[in-house]
Amino acid sequence: MGSKTDPENAYDYIVCGGGTSGCVVAGRLAENKDVRVLLIEAGQHNRDLENVHMAGGWSQNFDSETDWNLVTKPMAGVDDRKVKLSRGRFLGGSSGCNGTLCIRGSKQDYDDWQLEGWSGDEFFEAMKKAETFHSKPWFKESKSGHGYSGPLHTEPHDLAPIANRLIDSFVDKGLPLHHDMFSTGDVVNGCGHVPRTVHKGIRTTAADFITKEYDRSNITILTDTTVDHVLTEQTADGLQATGAVTRGADGSEKIFYARREVIVSGGAYCSPAILMRSGIGAREELAQHGIECQVDLPGVGKNLMDHLIVFIFYETKTSNLTNCSKVYHGNAFEATYAEYREHKTGFLSTFPFGSFAFARIDDRLASSPLWKNAPRLPGRDPMGLTPSQPNIEFFTTECYGGPKQYDQFPGDGQHAFSIIAELFAPKSRGTVTLASKDPNVNPVIDCNYLADPLDMLVLSEACRYGNEIVTQGAGTKDIVAGSWPSNLNHHTYKTREDWVPYVKEHATTCYHASGTCAMGSSSDPTAVLDNKLRVRGVKGLRVADCSAMPTLHGGHTQMPAYGIGERCADFIKETWNLPLGVAARI
Known part of the structure; x- marks a missing residue:
């Protein structure tokens, strides 16, 4: 089984989870050549996964061994449907199968956390640290909104004609164009272009922090290995994290020891499960699975948040506006795939999202009795947002x-x-709760979508507004033949109430799970972590991923996941008096 003194099994830091934040933490800690870092990943290495590096192959990573294959419980708010929650199960995690989008949110989102070290200004700097941005001649970037020395390579996306048409419709319907608004976080009502984690036709992922040119001899990457639980022991100073108990693909158990810290980076679904299997969570819930409670933390697995999205499809009268002909018509896909294999260009070199917009819609909801009568704090709407934060995207x-x-x-x-x-x-x-203390059994997830009537109010109004943009906006109103498929006629959906059944039937996840190991103040009994990402009641244990977010920002979670990894690495370096600067590549 090994021992604490066995160099084969002992490391300075153990990172449990090789997803977005975990790879950042491991890579940044390994900049100091005098420390040894172990990264444990349940899935396989990403080096040979073509559908990771080829952004257009994203969906082929799902419903297979490269997916955690998580599914929710039936949820009343979405017609008792179960919703599939695909997550990347390979080195780099969901950074290797997400939408490649760099949408940071608003600085006010992070100011609202009211936690030292996490202001909007500080967190935007952390996200920039991860990035090397590559502009294009047509893109009007905010130079100060980007980083230029991180392992994550980003660039703007060249739009298909339909997406340019939709920008014209956004502008026509009251959402002005600001090219780089999703990097600066200071436009609440407008449209623009979203930089992507793709460069020269290849997706860049968190794994790039610890592989390729950042491959270092003092970091060990252990794949196909599942973290069972964090090892803890009572010391004179209290409960201390001392290592990780793992299961190999063959079911064999192995223990690794941490001389300094253990960092859990399993994501919003798996991180609380790891903590609970380690005896950290609500005492009565742990007892149901025969797990001895080490720290009674009732907030573990609670506060799960996600962004709901609704797709609304349309058919065009005109050919060559969309990219459908490059993938669905005749034998076009074979030619498209050959282009990618030979040149790393074309449809499969990008993710097929187009233009984006933020909007405030409190004026559109002003006449709603639910909106008017809902409680609100001074200066905020019923959703808790200030006028500087968008309601919808x-x-x-x-x-x-x-x-x-x-x-x-x-x-x-x-x-x-x-x-x-x-x-x-x-x-x-x-x-998020345990189904079993067996680490190979996925947790029970209840996202509780649309349980609050205000969520349905805002989302159904968002659908109504989006339909107006497409069917009435200057860029698209004359090219839309109708809804797709044809048995849905969105032209007839006039009121907010018309959209409610459609929302219940079609609302799905945007894969932005967060909040299940939330940071908070010492006076918050539901907080799992302090502002340095340290687990309450356990020394030498942190959680670094989007589960740490107290509230979910108005954006996408990829860049915050990188930023959380960067902040965690800085906090650890401060604790152990390690240099904060980027060391020379080894």
């Missing part, structure tokens, strides 16, 4: 496609696209 696809339930693909001569409405600041909260 719109984004568009450049062809037909999305989650796998959307399988009515256009045939030859048919062309379709979608606008997607996304709800920010959801009021509903869900839970």
Whole structure:
């Protein structure tokens, strides 16, 4: 089994989870050549996964061994549907199968956490630290909004014609164009272009922090190994994290020891499960699985938040506006794939999202009795947002496609696209609980979507507004043949109430799970972590991923996941008096 003094089994730091934040933490700690870092990843190495590096192959990573294959419980708010929650199960995690989007949110989102070290200004700097931005001649970037020395390579996306048309419609319907608004966090009502984690046709992922040019001899990457639980022991100073107990692919158990710290980076679903299997969580819940409670932390697995989205599809009258002909018509896919294999260009070199917009819609909801009568804090709307934070996001696809339930693909001569409405600041909260103390059994997830009526109010209004943009906006009103598929006629959906049944049937995850190991003040009994990401009641144990977010920002979680990894590495370096600067590559 090894021992604490055995160099084969002992490290300075053990990172449990090789996803977005975990790879950042491991890579940054390994900049100091005098420390040894172990990164443990349940899935396989990403080096040979073509559908990771080829951004257009994203969906082929799902429903297989490269997916955690998580599914929610049936949820009343979405017609008792279960919702598939695909997450990357390989080195780099969901950074290798997400939408590649760099949407940071608003600085006020992070100021609202009211935690030292996490102001909007500080957190935007952390996100910039991860990035090397590559502009394009047509893109009007904010130079101060980007980083230029991180392992994460980003660039703007060249839009398909339909996405340019939709920008014209956004502008026409009251959302002015600001090219780089999703990097600066200071535009609450407008549209723009979103930089992507793709460069020269290849997706860049968190694994790049510890592989390729950042491969270092003092970091050990252990793949195909699941973390069972964190090892703890009572010391004179209290409970101390001392290592990790793992299970190999063959079921064998192995223990690794940490001389300094253990960092849990399993994501919003798996991190609370690891803590609970380690005896850290609500005492009565642990007892149900025969787990001895080490620290009674009732907030573990609670406060689950996610962004709900709704796809609305349309058919165009005109050919060559969407990219459907490059993937669905005739033998086009074979040619498209050959182009990527040979040149790393074309449809499969990018993710098929187009243009994006933020919007405030409190004026559109002003006449609603629910909105008018809902409680609110001074200076904030019923969702808890200030006028400097958007209520919703719109984004568009450049062809037909999305989650796998959307399988009515256009045939030859048919062309379709979608606008997607996304709800920010959801009021509903869900839970993650254990199904078993067996680490190979996925946790029980209840996202509790649309449980709060305010969530349905805002999301149904977002759908109504999005439909108006497409069917009435200057860029698209004359090219839309109708809804896709044709048995849905969104032209007839006039009121907010018209959209409610559609929302219940079609609302799905945007894969922005967060909050289940939330940071908080010492006076907050539900807080799992302090502002340095340290688990309350356990020395030498931190959690670094989006589970740490007290509230979910108005954006996408990829860049915050990188930022949380950067902040965690800085906190650890401060604790152990390690240099904060980037060391020379080893």
